[in-house]
Amino acid sequence: MIHITEDIHTTDAFTKHLGMFAYPKGSNLIDRTRPVSQWIKQRTELSTWPYARSIERSPATETRLRTQNGAIVEGLNFGSQDYLGLASHPSIHDAALRALRDYGPHSAASPMLQGNTRLSKSLEREIAELLNMDHVLLFPTGWAAGFGTITGLVRANDNIVIDQLAHACLMQGARAATEKHFFFRHNDISSLAARLRSIRAKDSENAILVVSEGLFSMDSDFPDIAAMQSVCHEFDAVLMIDVAHDLGAMGPGGTGQLGLQKFLGKVDLVMGSFSKTFSSNGGFLATHDLSVKQFVSIYGGSHTYSNALSPIQAGVVMEAMRIVRSEEGDRLRQMSLGNINHLREQFARIGAECLGSPSNIVPVSVGDETLAKWTSCFLERDGLLANLVEFPAVARGKARFRFQVMASHTENQIEQAAEIFARSRESARRKTQTVLATSA
Numbered sequence: 224m225i226h227i228t229e230d231i232h233t234t235d236a237f238t239k240h241l242g243m244f245a246y247p248k249g250s251n252l253i254d255r256t257r258p259v260s261q262w263i264k265q266r267t268e269l270s271t272w273p274y275a276r277s278i279e280r281s282p283a284t285e286t287r288l289r290t291q292n293g294a295i296v297e298g299l300n301f302g303s304q305d306y307l308g309l310a311s312h313p314s315i316h317d318a319a320l321r322a323l324r325d326y327g328p329h330s331a332a333s334p335m336l337q338g339n340t341r342l343s344k345s346l347e348r349e350i351a352e353l354l355n356m357d358h359v360l361l362f363p364t365g366w367a368a369g370f371g372t373i374t375g376l377v378r379a380n381d382n383i384v385i386d387q388l389a390h391a392c393l394m395q396g397a398r399a400a401t402e403k404h405f406f407f408r409h410n411d412i413s414s415l416a417a418r419l420r421s422i423r424a425k426d427s428e429n430a431i432l433v434v435s436e437g438l439f440s441m442d443s444d445f446p447d448i449a450a451m452q453s454v455c456h457e458f459d460a461v462l463m464i465d466v467a468h469d470l471g472a473m474g475p476g477g478t479g480q481l482g483l484q485k486f487l488g489k490v491d492l493v494m495g496s497f498s499k500t501f502s503s504n505g506g507f508l509a510t511h512d513l514s515v516k517q518f519v520s521i522y523g524g525s526h527t528y529s530n531a532l533s534p535i536q537a538g539v540v541m542e543a544m545r546i547v548r549s550e551e552g553d554r555l556r557q558m559s560l561g562n563i564n565h566l567r568e569q570f571a572r573i574g575a576e577c578l579g580s581p582s583n584i585v586p587v588s589v590g591d592e593t594l595a596k597w598t599s600c601f602l603e604r605d606g607l608l609a610n611l612v613e614f615p616a617v618a619r620g621k622a623r624f625r626f627q628v629m630a631s632h633t634e635n636q637i638e639q640a641a642e643i644f645a646r647s648r649e650s651a652r653r654k655t656q657t658v659l660a661t662s663a
Contacts, residue, residue: 236265237593242615267291271596273603273611283311284632288608298606299640301626304499306472306583307555308631309543315502322538330531334361335520338531342538347507349544353470353478355488356509358516360523361532365467365496367525368506370396372463372494375523376515377401377432384418385434386410388441390465393434409439410446412454419458431460437480438469440625441617443579443586445469448486455491463492471500472559472583477547499583501543503536559583559630562637566628569641575648578623585626586612587644595622597654601647607640 239262249255266272270292278288279295282303288296309315322342332338347359362368373396377383383397383404397404405422408414415433422431433455438445448464455462466479474482477500481487492515497505510516520526532540546552566585567577578586589595592613599611602624613622626640 234265234269235262236269236271237596240592240614245615263291266596269596270294270600270603273599281311284308284629284636286608290603294603296603296606296608298608299636299643300608301628301632301640302608302610303629304468304583304627305502305629306500306627307547307552307559308629309500309502309546309555311631312502312546314546315539315542318538318542319535322534326534328533328535330533332530333527334531335527340531340534340537342534342541343532346532346537346541346544349541350507350509353476353544353548354481354493354509356493357511358509358513360508360510360516360520360526361537362506362508362523362526363529363532364504364525365494365498365506366392367529368494368496368508369393369465370399371523371525372492372508372519373397373432373434374400375519375521375526377430379403380428381430381432382422382426383432383434384415384422384460386436386439386446388439389434389436390440390467393436393465397434409442410435410444412447412450415451416454416457419454419460423458431455431458433460433462435462435464436468437464437466438473438582438584439579440468440584441586441612441623443582443584445480445580448480448484448490452486452490461491463494464490465494467494467496467506468499468584469582470495471543471547471552472556477552477556497536497540497543500547501540503532503539503543505532505536505540555630559628562628562630562632562634565634566626566632566637566640569638570644573641573645575641575644583628585628587624587626589622589624589648590620591655592620592622594648594651594655595624597651598624598644598648601650601654602643605643605647607643607647609640609644 244259247255263272272291276288276290278286280287282305284300286300326340330338343361350359362371369392377400379401381401384407385397386409387406388409405418407418435446452462469479471477473479478487493509495507497503563581570577570587576588578588595613610625612625
């Protein structure tokens with residue numbers, strides 16, 4: 224039961240944000256962490272901290288979770304990234320049990336030693352075939368794939384040019400690899416070309432890695448991949464595209480934006496994650512060059528010095544890959560797209576703005592952070608689970624909720640979700656106005 228506090232005075236919970244705590248001062252590393260903990264405690268007591276929740280059932284279209292303050296919430300689940308609903312598929316469960324029976328639960332070694340299995344090597348071949356690439360390297364998580372590929376390939380004298388809205392694993396990999404990292408305007412080819420031209424005017428000796436995504440999860444939009452690759456080749460730069468959110472869930476045969484843009488096998492480097500459509504942790508790098516795979520396998524620390532994917536994870540992804548590439552996968556993607564469009568239509572009906580293009584991510588704009596925080600509180604109270612995204616994950620005044628649509632959602636669940644959102648947003652508006660009036 225979610226408790227909505229009647230103590231409506233303005234607190235640091237609404238006037239501060241995570242960016243204010245990111246660079247603390249003080250000589251004691253432990254002591255200087257306490258202000259952010261106190262701030263989280265304030266938000267938790269107000270039921271406006273919708274993070275670090277734990278689910279107590281499978282991540283199906285309806286689920287049950289426990290919040291940070293111990294409250295139990297049961298309701299519609301639009302916060303899980305199980306895009307095709309495969310986490311509850313019987314054959315996925317059977318694959319996990321077979322792998323457990325045949326190999327045990329643990330890879331028990333780095334992939335550079337004896338952590339690989341027949342399943343993981345078969346999975347490499349399946350991914351390569353899906354993407355029309357020649358070689359694939361597996362990582363224990365999608366984060367590890369992004370961070371490890373960048374830090375494995377790029378050296379301190381090299382350059383990285385990265386979309387300003389790229390995922391945190393890519394941003395942190397760029398910062399860790401070289402001080403010579405630069406941003407280009409989101410999905411702007413002319414901005415990318417200007418950056419590359421400027422770099423090459425000064426540096427013709429060192430490498431350039433360009434980093435972008437197939438589908439951006441905060442805005443549900445995508446780049447012109449062919450144009451980006453063409454510009455990279457013009458300036459002797461290598462392009463890497465992260466397909467974490469679109470591979471499997473979109474495109475012909477589950478090939479994502481690369482398939483939709485008819486550009487399979489034509490990008491220098493492709494990396495992705497299994498944690499969205501493929502019902503498991505794990506990630507990969509795909510390349511046409513064996514030398515790249517070998518180089519990153521040795522110098523990409525998150526591959527070399529982590530245990531390999533467990534046999535269970537590899538078995539699950541293999542079975543998910545089979546479904547994704549089958550007629551059943553085609554049907555699930557059709558169902559998913561129907562649900563996506565229906566949800567966007569329902570939000571339009573209630574006057575809520577959906578950002579970007581249709582995908583399994585439906586970002587719903589709220590704007591004001593205080594309004595968004597109170598909306599998250601009322602959503603939980605009324606049994607709707609969706610993810611709040613606020614500064615610094617997005618720009619100030621651009622708060623939003625990220626609804627994640629599954630093929631298994633029903634029309635009724637989608638319509639209920641829009642109605643609950645409309646009620647919660649209105650309750651949050653009244654609460655915010657009351658707080659402002661009291662503070663005046």
